[in-house]
Amino acid sequence: MTLEELGYRPDLENYRKSHNLEPFMIGRVASEHRERYHVQSEQGMLECELLGNLRFSAESRSDLPAVGDWVAMSPYDEGKALIHAVLPRYSILERQAVGKFGEKQIIATNIDVGIIVLSVNRDFNINRVERYLTLCHASGIEPMIILTKTDLITQPEVQQLLDRIRTRIPEVPLLAVSNLSGQGIDDLKKHILKGKTYCLLGSSGVGKSSLINSLSGEVRMEIGEISEMIDRGKHVTTHRELIPMVNGGILIDNPGMREVGITDGQSGLESTFGTIYALAGQCKFTDCTHTSEVGCAVLEAVRNGELDEQALENFHKMERENARFTTSIREKHKKDKIMGKMFKEVKAHRKRKKF
Structure with missing residues (x-):
């Protein structure tokens, strides 16, 4: 290559x-x-x-x-x-490090498009998709959503799930595919451009390995057997890997992520929840928290059915998480500054004692 x-x-x-x-x-x-x-x-x-x-x-x-x-x-x-x-990175896709609040973990770098994968069965979770969207937006990465395993349900049921996603997330490209039947795979390949880098994001068992095999044109990834109890494949990807695709694009696979903690992603939140931020400008009070205030345009939109209540709840949760992360970063920097000052003072004291 x-x-x-x-x-x-x-x-x-x-x-x-x-x-x-x-x-x-x-x-x-x-x-x-x-x-x-x-x-x-x-x-x-x-x-x-x-x-x-x-x-x-x-x-x-x-x-x-x-x-x-x-x-x-x-x-x-x-x-x-x-x-x-x-060499310099033009994008860094990162999440909050698991078990290390206030620290970041790089998922992958130099990504053009984040392909967010969710399946029609147990792993269908729009709240989680909004988390991945926020990570992508915060990194300046274009997102795309893929609904997999459509062969498990009827076409009308697939359409219902697509409508639910579009209601919450109207402006992001959305495709439905089946790796088993091949439905939708050709449409997905049309979105893969030569020289561009794509990163797969999603939970374990949503069909990422099967998707890689379909897009790479060969059996590159082992596919976990399906668990009858939970109706999903076992997690088989253990590390991140860069894979060439048939259309000339580059794909980065990721192990399934149980935790998708956002970092200092205020810009990402504003892009993901643009409707809420737009409505917030119409609230009676400039410091409105959109929880119980009279004259809150956001709450009014929920009552009128113009805004999904679950979207607002997810927004509040992620906003609190973002605030905690930002506070932790400030506290960490403050402690590092104090420790650095103490180290310099001790070093200067030892130097004076020599003379």
């Missing part, structure tokens, strides 16, 4: 030249395994590790390569190379 087919852009080449990286090979991180990376290059797939200086100079995990990153590297053995630098 050429770099352009992998999604390489002119601005990246300009950066490479302006930062004296021309002597190095360029590749794209396809997968990561405990600080060892598989990097796709024009010479093929290389097994890479980080140059020591790059690892030790990193201030946080976000400074290290992630799936989707472009890296500059030098070969040192057959099929192996050292990563010297990470």
Whole structure:
């Protein structure tokens, strides 16, 4: 594959030249395994590790390569190379780190379109879709929604689910597909553009692995057996991976995410819940919380059936979560500043004692 087919852009080449990286090979991180990376290059797939200086100079995990990153590297053995630098990212898809409130976890980088996958059965959850939408909007990534496993229900039932999604989320591209029958797959392929990068987002068992097999034109992913009790496939994806598609696009698969915690995503909330923010401008009070106030245009819209009550509840929940995350970040920065000041004072005191 050429770099352009992998999604390489002119601005990246300009950066490479302006930062004296021309002597190095360029590749794209396809997968990561405990600080060892598989990097796709024009010479093929290389097994890479980080140059020591790059690892030790990193201030946080976000400074290290992630799936989707472009890296500059030098070969040192057959099929192996050292990563010297990470090129600038034009988008970073991230969520709140699981079990680490106030910290972020990178899902993937340099994404053009986030494909949000939900199935017609147990995993149908519009609230969760709005969470993924917020992550995409906050990262400047174009979202698309795919409803899978349509062969499990009748066509009228499929249409009812599509209508429910469109009522809550009217402006995002929405397609219904069946990997079993192939229905809708050709329409989906028309949305896949050469050189663009797409990231699959969704819970375990919604049909992402089957979708990858359909879009890549080969059986690349193992498909978990269907559990009769919960009517969904078992989770089989264990790590993020970059996969070429038949139409020339690049797909990044993700393990199913049980938790989709939003980070500092105020802009993402405003895009996802644009209707609520527009209505808020008509409220009687400028500091209206849209919970119980007289003259609240948002609550009036719910009473009139113009706004879905569940959408408002989900908005309140995510807004509170965003506020807590922002507060945690401020507190963390404050503590880091205090610790940094104490460290400097101790260092200065020890220096004075020497003399």
